[in-house]
Amino acid sequence: MNCLICKVREADFKGSHIIPHFIIAPGISDGSTTRDIEQSFRIDGTGSDFSFGRSVLPEALEDTLGRPVTDEEIENNEHHYVRDDIYCTQTEVQLSKFESLYNNQVSPPLLNAVTLSDDLKRVAHFFWLSIILRCSVVEFNGFKLAPDLEQEVSDEVNAVLAESESEIRQKCLAQPLTRNIFIGYTGEPEDFTRNFTLLHPNKKSPYLLIINNYVIIYDYSNNNQLTDILNEMGATTPVAYVTGTIIHHFSESDRNSIIRYCAAIGADQFIVTTKASFEEAFFHNRQSMPTPQQISDFFTELLHHDDSLLPTVRYDASRVKELIQKHSQPA
Ligand SMILES: [Zn+2]
Structure with missing residues (x-):
């Protein structure tokens, strides 16, 4: 099978994260940021499922599950966010450079509620497009873009991927914005057990992804569409509407409504x-x-x-x- 992102090279990489670890990390167990000591829960139509990193202590699992973990569960453990053979090695490397760029330059001002520069807003725009694409190509939790749109997003993401952080940044600045994206941030959670991933199964226009402390709304075409979906979630912090990219900080009460x-x-x-x-x-x-x-x-x-x-x-x-x-x- 060919890589689901570049569609050119063989998909040979093992252990690709669909959603980068640093984005999902706050939702895992005690907020640990180390791979392999993560526990996470997913609730979908078939009931809840339990997944755990390879080095979680059995005692910690027992506390969460209320019973000892079975050998079979360890055997069958497939991390919710990890797949084999979906990307080629080159794409995986480029995606990880993009993750570092975002984590190094965009995350710190977001965490400190500092207004992002226009350049960093653009990096954030294409970074979240890459996450939307990664979720769509594997239909993560049933999330799928319309086929034409997936192709469009794929073209845009491939146009900004490169071998180094500085090159990716340059390409993001050069790439035109075609559709609107809202990147809402709810701040660092006080209670790590209240985190989750919800890729809205039915919303198509716009699309809605809630991933821990991020709320991503993609492809709305006017303020009414955006306001409607924010109202539906019970968010009341005023949003300054612009086309292109909106970076928004939610209040604590908005965060509780969204949960x-x-x-x-x-x-x-x-x-x-x-x-x-x-x-x-x-x-x-x-x-x-x-x-x-x-x-x-x-x-x-x-x-x-x-x-x-x-x-x-x-x-x-x-x-x-x-x-x-x-x-x-x-x-
Ligand atoms: Zn590839």
């Missing part, structure tokens, strides 16, 4: 897909659709629980599957 918004979207996704899986299994086992009462019975057991059951256990994909089987068996 509630993500939790609601995640819960909706979970309920919809779990109900569909239950109906499918029920029909397969009993050749009829479940009654509303049968659906209700299934969800009652799944969602209402002994308080001692940790959420990581309650929504574990294998528990969801077990309950689907139990409630779809012929009476």
